[in-house]
Amino acid sequence: xxxxxxxxxxxxxxxxxxxxxxxxxxxxxxxxxxxxxxxxxxxxxxxxxxxxxxxxxxxxxxxxxxxxxxxxxxxxxxxxxxxxxxxxxxxxxxxxxxxxxxxxxxxxxxxxxxxxxxxxxxxxxxxxxxxxxxxxxxxxxxxxxxxxxxxxxxxxxxxxxxxxxxxxxxxxxxxxxxxxxxxxxxxxxxxxxxxxxxxxxxxxxxxxxxxxxxxxxxxxxxxxxxxxxxxxxxxxxxxxxxxxxxxxxxxxxxxxxxxxxxxxxxxxxxxxxxxxxxxxxxxxxxxxxxxxxxxxxxxxxxxxxxxxxxxxxxxxxxxxxxxxxxxxxxxxxxxxxxxxxxxxxxxxxxxxxxxxxxxxxxxxxxxxxxxxxxxxxxxxxxxxxxxxxxxxxxxxxxxxxxxxxxxxxxxxxxxxxxxxxxxxxxxxxxxxxxxxxxxxxxxxxxxxxxxxxxxxxxxxxxxxxxxxxxxxxxxxxxxxxxxxxxxxxxxxxxxxxxxxxxxxxxxxxxxxxxxxxxxxxxxxxxxxxxxxxxxxxxxxxxxxxxxxxxxxxxxxxxxxxxxxxxxxxxxxxxxxxxxxx
Ligand SMILES: *[C@@H]1O[C@H](CO)[C@@H](O)[C@H](O)[C@H]1NC(C)=O
Ligand SMILES: *[C@@H]1O[C@H](CO)[C@@H](O)[C@H](O)[C@H]1NC(C)=O
Ligand SMILES: *[C@@H]1O[C@H](CO)[C@@H](O)[C@H](O)[C@H]1NC(C)=O
Ligand SMILES: *[C@@H]1O[C@H](CO)[C@@H](O)[C@H](O)[C@H]1NC(C)=O
Ligand SMILES: CC(=O)N[C@H]1CO[C@H](CO)[C@@H](O)[C@@H]1O
Numbered sequence: 001x002x003x004x005x006x007x008x009x010x011x012x013x014x015x016x017x018x019x020x021x022x023x024x025x026x027x028x029x030x031x032x033x034x035x036x037x038x039x040x041x042x043x044x045x046x047x048x049x050x051x052x053x054x055x056x057x058x059x060x061x062x063x064x065x066x067x068x069x070x071x072x073x074x075x076x077x078x079x080x081x082x083x084x085x086x087x088x089x090x091x092x093x094x095x096x097x098x099x100x101x102x103x104x105x106x107x108x109x110x111x112x113x114x115x116x117x118x119x120x121x122x123x124x125x126x127x128x129x130x131x132x133x134x135x136x137x138x139x140x141x142x143x144x145x146x147x148x149x150x151x152x153x154x155x156x157x158x159x160x161x162x163x164x165x166x167x168x169x170x171x172x173x174x175x176x177x178x179x180x181x182x183x184x185x186x187x188x189x190x191x192x193x194x195x196x197x198x199x200x201x202x203x204x205x206x207x208x209x210x211x212x213x214x215x216x217x218x219x220x221x222x223x224x225x226x227x228x229x230x231x232x233x234x235x236x237x238x239x240x241x242x243x244x245x246x247x248x249x250x251x252x253x254x255x256x257x258x259x260x261x262x263x264x265x266x267x268x269x270x271x272x273x274x275x276x277x278x279x280x281x282x283x284x285x286x287x288x289x290x291x292x293x294x295x296x297x298x299x300x301x302x303x304x305x306x307x308x309x310x311x312x313x314x315x316x317x318x319x320x321x322x323x324x325x326x327x328x329x330x331x332x333x334x335x336x337x338x339x340x341x342x343x344x345x346x347x348x349x350x351x352x353x354x355x356x357x358x359x360x361x362x363x364x365x366x367x368x369x370x371x372x373x374x375x376x377x378x379x380x381x382x383x384x385x386x387x388x389x390x391x392x393x394x395x396x397x398x399x400x401x402x403x404x405x406x407x408x409x410x411x412x413x414x415x416x417x418x419x420x421x422x423x424x425x426x427x428x429x430x431x432x433x434x435x436x437x438x439x440x441x442x443x444x445x446x447x448x449x450x451x452x453x454x455x456x457x458x459x460x461x462x463x464x465x466x467x468x469x470x471x472x473x474x475x476x477x478x479x480x481x482x483x484x485x486x487x488x489x490x491x492x493x494x495x496x497x498x499x500x501x502x503x504x505x506x507x508x509x510x511x512x513x514x515x516x517x518x519x520x521x522x523x524x525x526x527x528x529x530x531x532x533x534x535x536x537x538x539x540x541x542x543x544x545x546x547x548x549x550x551x552x553x554x555x556x557x558x559x560x561x562x563x564x565x566x567x568x569x570x571x572x573x574x575x576x577x578x579x580x581x
Contacts (some may be wrong), residue, residue: 004214032227032251036168036202038157040209040217041230041243042150044192047071054124057117060108068101072189075176077121084178084186093187094176101189154474157229157245158206165246168228177236185236197232227251247567260541262399263407264581270408273396274299281362287383291392292367294320294381298402301355302346302409302446305386305402317346320402321386324378330367331383339364385440410539412444415581417441418548426511429519432558435548436523436532439540443530446539450531463521470514477507537564542571543579 049070055062056073065073076085076094084090095113102110110116133141154169170318174192177185195215203210204222211217220230228242245252266273277299280292297303297320307318318327327345334340347353359367370380385423393400417438422431453459481503542560546568549556556565556572565572 023336033159033224035161035206036157036159036224036229037206038202038209038229039154040200040211041198042154042170043195043212044171050074050121050124053080055120056121057116059112063106063109064107066103069098069103069106071103071174074119074121074125075189077172078120078125078178080122080158084176087182087186087417089182089184090176092186093185094189096424097187097189099354106160112551132146144227144356159245159249159251162250164249164251167244167246169243171232179350181346181352183350188236188496191235193232199231201226201229201231222515247563248569252567253570256542256567257405259380259404260411260543260581262404262534263411263541266397266400266404267412267581270299271349276396278362279364287388289366290370290381291383291389293363293370294361294384294389295392296359298405299409300359301343301357302406303353305389317348317350319347319386321381321384321389323380324376325371325374325378325380328367330364330371332364345402406446407539407541410446410535411544411546411581413442413445413542414438414540415544418544422548422552424552427515429516431552431554433519433523435545435554435559436527439536440526440530442535442540443532446535448531448534450529452528456528460521460524463517463524467517467521470510470517474507474510474514476511477503481507536560541581543575544581546571546575547577547579550575 011486021423046267047067049067056065056070057063073456076098079085092111099107099110150170154165156163157166158164172190175190177183177188177190179186188419194216195211198211198217200217200220200511201223202220203224208220209217228244233239234241247256269455273294273295277292277295280288281296283289283292286346304319318324323345327343329342329344331340331342332338339361340354340356340358341364344352367380370382373380374380390401393402393404418435421434421438423434426434480501484496484500484503488500545559546556548554550558560568560572
C-alpha cells in the first residue's frame with residue numbers, strides 16, 4: 001500500500017509542476033499561445049425550400065412564400081406545439097421580425113399572425129423527424145461518418161505543441177430566440193451567421209482557415225492574448241460569441257483549477273474580510289457603509305454583483321449592486337424572527353430570486369437609512385456600482401470577485417454536507433443519493449431553480465410502475481422461499497436444501513433491485529425543481545467530489561457524465577481521497 005501512496009504523490013507533484021509550468025509559460029509576456037492553427041467554424045447548412053405539396057395558408061387561402069419568408073415561417077411552424085408559440089410577446093416579436101423578411105407584396109397581404117395557418121408545415125416537420133427515427137442502419141452510419149469527418153477536419157486545432165479539441169466548432173443554425181424565463185426578446189429572429197460576420201484568430205505563421213468559396217471573413221486577427229479561435233456578434237443581445245477550446249483542453253483545465261485555488265485562498269482570509277465589512281457598517285461615509293452591506297449580501301446570500309454583461313438593459317434583471325428599493329421589504333419582526341429582509345427580484349437569466357432572511361441589527365438599520373426618502377424605482381445602493389465593488393474586492397484579495405464567494409460557499413457547503421450525510425455502511429445507491437442531496441443543498445443556495453421537466457410526471461409514473469412490479473415479484477419470491485423451506489423441513493434432502501439457497505438468493509437480489517428503484521424515485525422527486533448541472537459544472541471544486549468517490553469506492557461515472565469527466569480530467573487525475581477544500 002505504501003508504494004501506491006508514494007506513486008500517487010509523485011503523480012500529483014508532477015501534475016502540480018506542470019500546472020505551474022503552464023502558468024509560467026504565459027505569465028512572462030501575457031501571451032496565451034505562440035502558435036495557433038485551425039480550420040475555422042462549420043456553418044449551418046443553407047436553407048432548403050419546402051416541397052410544393054407543403055402549403056401555407058393565409059386567411060384560409062393558399063399562399064406561396066418567398067424563400068426568405070418561408071425559412072422564417074418554418075422556425076415558427078416547428079414550434080407550434082410548444083408553449084412559446086402561444087405567448088403574446090413571443091408571437092409579437094416573431095411577427096415583427098418575420099415581416100422584415102417578407103417581400104413587399106407578402107408584407108401587404110400578411111398582416112395578422114392569427115390568420116396564418118402553419119399546420120401543413122408543422123405536419124411535414126413531424127413526419128421528417130419520424131422518418132429520421134426510422135432510418136436504416138446504413139443511413140445512420142453515413143451520417144455518423146460525415147460527423148466524424150467534420151470533427152476530424154474542424155474539431156481540432158494546434159496550439160503550440162498540442163493538438164487540442166475545439167469546444168463548439170459548429171455555428172448554431174438560425175431560429176427563433178427563446179431565452180429563459182419571460183424574456184422580453186423571445187420570438188425574435190436569431191439571424192444566420194455568415195462568413196462575413198466571423199473574426200478569425202490564429203497565428204500569422206499558421207495555415208489560415210479558408211472561408212467558404214466566394215466568401216470572405218470579416219477579419220483575420222493574430223491576437224495571442226486571447227484563447228478564442230473565432231468570434232462573431234449575435235443579433236439578439238448584441239453579445240459576442242466565441243469558438244473556444246474544449247473544456248478538457250490544457251488551458252481550460254488550468255483556468256478551472258485556478259478558479260478553485262482562488263476560492264481556497266478566500267477561505268483563508270474570509271474571517272479578516274468579514275471583520276472588516278462589519279466595521280465598515282459603522283463608517284461615517286455612506287459609500288463605505290453601502291459597500292459593506294452589499295458585500296455582506298454577497299457573502300451571506302451568494303448574490304451576483306449585478307450589471308453583468310449584456311443583461312440588465314433589456315430583460316429587467318438585477319444583481320446586488322443594482323437592487324432597487326422595490327426589490328426589498330424590511331420587517332422589524334416577522335414570525336418570531338427579528339430584522340427580516342425579504343428579497344424579490346429577477347436575477348440572471350430572468351430567474352426569480354425570492355428569499356426572506358434575518359440579518360444583523362446593524363445591517364437592518366443601515367438598510368432603513370438607505371431607503372430613506374427614496375422612490376420604489378430608486379437604487380438601494382445609490383453610492384455603489386459594480387465597478388466600484390469589483391475594485392474594492394480586488395483590493396481585499398487578489399483575484400476576488402463576487403463569483404469567488406459563490407464558488408467558495410458552494411464548495412465548502414458541498415464538503416460539509418457530504419461529511420454530514422454520508423454513512424460508510426450505506427449501499428452505493430444510498431451514498432449516491434446522499435451526494436445528490438449535498439449537491440442540491442448547494443443548488444438551492446445558488447438559486448439554481450428550474451421548471452419541472454415536461455416529462456416529469458410521466459417518468460415518475462413509469463418508475464412507480466416498475467416499483468409496483470418489483471414489489472409483486474418480491475412477494476412471489478418470498479412465498480416461494482417459504483414453500484422451499486417447508487419442503488426442506490419435510491424432506492431434509494440435499495436437493496431441497498439447494499432450492500432454499502437459490503430462492504433465498506433470488507429474494508435478496510430482488511430486494512436490492514427494489515431498494516435501488518426506491519432510491520431513484522426519491523432522488524428524482526427531490527430534484528424536481530432544482531437544476532444540479534450549473535453548480536456542478538461551475539461552482540463546486542471537482543476535487544471534493546473526486547475525493548469523496550475515492551474514499552467510498554464509488555465509480556466516478558456515477559457522479560460525472562462523459563462531458564463532465566472531460567472537463568474535470570485535471571481533478572480526476574490529481575485529487576486524493578483526503579483532499580480538503
Ligand atoms: C389549417 O389548414 C388545414 C389544412 O391544411 C386545415 O385542416 C385546418 O383546419 C386549418 N386550421 C385552421 C385553424 O384554419
Ligand atoms: C454559505 O451561505 C449560507 C447561506 O447564506 C450561509 O448560511 C453560510 O454561513 C455560508 N457558509 C460559509 C462557510 O460561508
Ligand atoms: C461607478 O461609479 C463611479 C464613481 O461614481 C464612476 O466613476 C463610474 O463611471 C461608475 N461606473 C459605472 C459602470 O457606472
Ligand atoms: C452531462 O450532464 C450535463 C448536465 O450537467 C448535460 O448538459 C450534458 O448533456 C450531459 N452529457 C452527456 C454526455 O450525457
Ligand atoms: C488585436 C485585437 O484586435 N485583439 C482583440 C482580440 O479579441 C479581444 C477580445 O474580443 C479584444 O479585447 C482584443 O482587442
